[in-house]
Amino acid sequence: MYRRHITLFVLLLTAGWSVVLPGQGSASAPITWQVLDAGLEFGIFFPSGVAQTDIWMVRIDPVHFEMQAHYLPGLPLRREDWSALLPCASVIVNANFFDAHGLARGLVIVGGVEYGRSFESYGGSVEIDLWGNVRVRMLAERLDSPLTLPYHGVQGYPVLVHGGLASVITTGSDEAARRTAVAQDRDGRLLLIATPAQGIGLNELASALIDFDLGIETAVNLDGGTSTLLHVRSTRQAAIMADSVHPVPAVLAFYPRRGSECDVS
Numbered sequence: 001m002y003r004r005h006i007t008l009f010v011l012l013l014t015a016g017w018s019v020v021l022p023g024q025g026s027a028s029a030p031i032t033w034q035v036l037d038a039g040l041e042f043g044i045f046f047p048s049g050v051a052q053t054d055i056w057m058v059r060i061d062p063v064h065f066e067m068q069a070h071y072l073p074g075l076p077l078r079r080e081d082w083s084a085l086l087p088c089a090s091v092i093v094n095a096n097f098f099d100a101h102g103l104a105r106g107l108v109i110v111g112g113v114e115y116g117r118s119f120e121s122y123g124g125s126v127e128i129d130l131w132g133n134v135r136v137r138m139l140a141e142r143l144d145s146p147l148t149l150p151y152h153g154v155q156g157y158p159v160l161v162h163g164g165l166a167s168v169i170t171t172g173s174d175e176a177a178r179r180t181a182v183a184q185d186r187d188g189r190l191l192l193i194a195t196p197a198q199g200i201g202l203n204e205l206a207s208a209l210i211d212f213d214l215g216i217e218t219a220v221n222l223d224g225g226t227s228t229l230l231h232v233r234s235t236r237q238a239a240i241m242a243d244s245v246h247p248v249p250a251v252l253a254f255y256p257r258r259g260s261e262c263d264v265s
Contacts, residue, residue, distance in 0.1 A: 037090065037235055042057070042237075055194075061188075062128075070253055096223060106154070111152065121198060128253070159221040160220065181221050192211070227245075
């Protein structure tokens with residue numbers, strides 16, 4: 001395992017991506033999670049049947065962390081710049097697809113303010129309402145009440161898992177690529193998913209999320225490819241970093257609710 005991580009690290013440096021790993025991940029399923037802070041865990045594992053692919057996951061308990069979306073229309077930033085701009089964020093991950101002008105596709109909601117246009121019934125979202133309820137859902141599932149409208153949120157496509165079952169992606173090509181995704185398990189925890197080194201197909205990723213038996217109810221694909229970006233900092237481990245090839249204009253950030261000078265409770 002140690003040798004494989006060294007190989008991965010060399011490959012990423014050769015490709016121009018900055019990565020720091022907090023020790024050894026787990027190649028088995030279920031994941032052996034590394035506890036980084038209360039409510040914050042990290043794991044690396046390898047899906048069966050998909051050669052040379054490492055899937056990174058950050059598991060976050062919303063009891064301990066608050067989610068916020070951040071968006072700079074037309075002003076995309078690199079990982080180190082987002083990290084400097086959001087020094088209190090424990091986790092930063094890239095979010096929406098965007099066009100050549102740095103404008104997000106789909107809807108971005110920041111503090112109740114909406115940017116862009118919703119995909120409507122196509123795709124999915126991760127969002128938090130004014131009362132702190134976090135959910136990952138299909139956009140076709142309408143909200144029951146205006147009281148549950150998103151206060152922060154981002155959208156992506158396609159939906160990879162719904163109702164605990166892998167969705168089959170049949171439209172367009174399904175080539176291997178770097179991926180970013182977000183999921184929610186049956187206990188309400190969020191999982192941020194990234195493949196920052198070798199690529200994986202959408203169907204392969206959807207199947208892997210079920211095969212690993214993580215209790216995932218819903219998972220949505222976010223912008224991957226040259227946009228996959230992850231930054232995790234904690235009190236117990238070295239930083240976990242994966243740089244995007246190109247800067248990105250929208251990210252999700254997670255802030256500790258209590259127990260630090262960045263307390264948002």
